[in-house]
Every structure is written in structure tokens, then in C-alpha cells.
Amino acid sequence: MKLALQIYTLRQYLGADDIRNTLQTVKEMGYDGIEWPGLMGYTPAELAKITRDAGLEFFSVHINIQDVMDCDTDVMDALAKEGVKWLPIGWLPEDRLAGGANFDETCALIRKYSGEAAKRGMLVLYHNHDFDLAPLADTTKLAALYAALPGDVLGAELDTCWLYSGGVDPVDYITKYADRAPVIHLKDCGKAGGRKGFKPVGDGVLDWDGILSACGTAQWICVEQDDPSDGLDAFQCAARSAAFLREKLG
Numbered sequence: 001m002k003l004a005l006q007i008y009t010l011r012q013y014l015g016a017d018d019i020r021n022t023l024q025t026v027k028e029m030g031y032d033g034i035e036w037p038g039l040m041g042y043t044p045a046e047l048a049k050i051t052r053d054a055g056l057e058f059f060s061v062h063i064n065i066q067d068v069m070d071c072d073t074d075v076m077d078a079l080a081k082e083g084v085k086w087l088p089i090g091w092l093p094e095d096r097l098a099g100g101a102n103f104d105e106t107c108a109l110i111r112k113y114s115g116e117a118a119k120r121g122m123l124v125l126y127h128n129h130d131f132d133l134a135p136l137a138d139t140t141k142l143a144a145l146y147a148a149l150p151g152d153v154l155g156a157e158l159d160t161c162w163l164y165s166g167g168v169d170p171v172d173y174i175t176k177y178a179d180r181a182p183v184i185h186l187k188d189c190g191k192a193g194g195r196k197g198f199k200p201v202g203d204g205v206l207d208w209d210g211i212l213s214a215c216g217t218a219q220w221i222c223v224e225q226d227d228p229s230d231g232l233d234a235f236q237c238a239a240r241s242a243a244f245l246r247e248k249l250g
Contacts, residue, residue, distance in 0.1 A: 001215065003245055004033040004059070006185065006224035010234050014040065023054035025235060029242040033057030035183070035222050037090065038064070044075070048082035059220065060086040060183055062127070065096060065106070068113045080120035086183055087117055088125035088157040092132075098144030099136045107148050114153045125157040125183060130194065133166025140168075151180030159224070160211055161187035161194040161204075171207060174214040183220045186211070186245070198225045200237045202244035212248055221245070 005026050007014065013022040023034065034056045039047055044061075051058040061084055067075075068089065079087070089110075096106040114124040132142040139147070146156065156177045162185075163170040174184060188204030190196060201223055202208060215221055223241045228234045 001218055001249070002032040002057070002220050003030065003242065003249070004035050004057075004183075004220050004222040005029075005031045005238055005242075006035045006037065006222050008037040009223065009225050009238050011037070012234065019050060020054065023051065023056060026238065027055045029239045030246050031056065031223075031238075031242055033059050033220065035060040035062070035088075035220075037062045044078040044082050044084070058082055059084060060088060060222075062090045063087050063124075064090055065092060065109075068106075068109050068124075071109075071113050071116060073116055076116055076120050076122070080122055085122055086125050086155070086157070087122055088127045088183065090127050091129055092126075094131075097132065097134075098141040098148065103148075107145075110149060111153055114149075118152070123155050123182070124153070125155040125181075127157040127185065128159055128162055128166075130162045130166035133163070133168055140166075142166075146177065146180070154180075156181040157183050157185060157222075159185035159187055160206055161185075161189045161198065164206060165189065165193035165195060171210040171214050174211065178214065178217050182218055183222055184215050184218045185222050185224050186241070187224050187226075188241075194226070197229050198227055199229050200225060200232070200240035200244065202248075203230065203240065208244075208248060212245075 034051050048058040095102045133140045160170040163173050186201050188199040188201045188206050191205050225237045228237045
């Protein structure tokens with residue numbers, strides 16, 4: 001199980017003059033890889049080189065619904081060539097969630113995109129937020145999405161803070177979907193949940209012994225902190241999360 005940083009955490013420090021120093025600092029914190037929130041205006045080859053030059057692995061790049069609709073196989077070819085294994089959908093708008101007017105269309109689009117990704121050795125994931133845990137009949141919108149699409153079509157990139165904020169137990173949810181969750185987002189918060197602020201991993205209320213045990217079959221655990229907290233800057237928050245996890249993992 002490797003440790004990554006979702007570099008959205010440090011998005012303010014990714015300008016052309018800063019990006020290389022930022023990634024080098026991330027490597028020095030003890031991270032093994034970077035998950036990118038998109039291609040950031042670079043080609044896959046350019047972004048992979050910047051990542052690897054810092055000694056970090058280039059393994060996962062977030063996509064959005066427009067990417068799924070476009071289904072650009074040239075981009076997929078380039079990502080696969082650089083070793084990307086996972087393509088998490090960062091979020092879906094309300095009308096495309098389970099129960100929404102365009103849900104069936106969305107599932108069909110994901111099936112098509114995922115089929116092309118699979119030909120290239122990549123798996124599409126879905127990264128949840130708290131709104132994905134909204135109730136729908138006798139289930140939740142997230143569970144309904146996973147019921148509609150099997151794990152070899154749509155994997156899970158479960159986010160611990162958003163699970164908690166959505167009213168479910170992260171340990172239970174990770175355990176339930178462990179077989180389709182190769183990458184898990186680790187994020188902490190206070191008792192009121194992520195909408196009231198985020199915290200470095202280990203500084204909030206989540207059960208990290210239970211969560212890390214449940215993550216045992218994941219290939220990557222990925223820290224993300226949407227906004228810094230407690231008087232720390234984003235670098236300090238990312239470093240604090242890495243130090244906590246490195247100590248826990250031994």
C-alpha cells in the first residue's frame with residue numbers, strides 16, 4: 001500500500017515557476033506518488049515527466065463528466081503509455097446522480113468510456129462527496145450508482161471525510177466496497193464534518209486505526225485536504241498528514 005498526495009491540496013503552488021519545487025517538497029514529505037486533479041494544461045507525457053523528475057509515481061488522473069462524454073481515445077492512449085492505472089471521476093452533477101433525470105444516460109456513457117479505458121489497462125473510479133450519500137428509496141445515491149455498474153466498469157475511490165460527512169461509517173463503507181476500491185482518499189475533519197472545515201489526517205475525529213485496517217487491500221492511500229486549517233498552510237497540512245500516516249504504517 002503506497003502513499004500519495006492528491007495535489008489539489010497544493011493547487012495554489014502549481015504555477016510554471018513553482019510546480020517542480022512543489023513536487024520535490026512533496027517527495028521530501030515522504031509521499032510515493034501524486035494523484036492529479038486533471039492534466040493542468042500539460043500533455044500526459046509532460047505531466048508524467050514533471051512527476052517522475054521529482055521521484056514520484058504518476059498513477060492516477062482525475063477526469064470529469066465532459067471527459068467521459070468526449071471519450072477521447074488519443075488521450076487515453078497517452079495516459080496508458082505513461083503508466084496511469086486509474087481514472088477517477090471527480091464528481092457528478094445532481095442530474096447525473098442516481099435518481100436524476102440523466103442517470104441512465106450517465107451510466108451508458110461510463111460503460112462506453114470504461115470499456116475503452118479497460119482496453120488500455122485502466123479502470124474508471126468514482127470519487128464520492130457527501131452529497132452522494134443522500135438517501136434514495138431504501139439506499140443511497142452512491143450505493144445505487146455502484147449497484148448499477150459492476151466493479152470492473154466503475155471502481156470506487158472512497159473519500160473518508162465525505163463518507164463521514166454524509167452520515168455513514170467510513171470503516172463500514174470501505175470494508176463493504178474493498179474489492180472495488182484500489183485507491184482511497186484519506187481526509188480528516190472535526191465532529192461537524194468537512195463542510196465546516198478539514199484537518200490533517202490524524203487531527204480530527206475519524207477512526208484511523210479502523211480505516212487503515214479496512215484499507216488493507218487498497219494499492220494506494222491518497223491524502224487530500226481541500227483547504228488548510230488550524231493556522232497551518234497547505235504544505236504544513238500535507239506534511240503533518242504524511243508524518244502521521246508514516247508512523248501508523250511503520
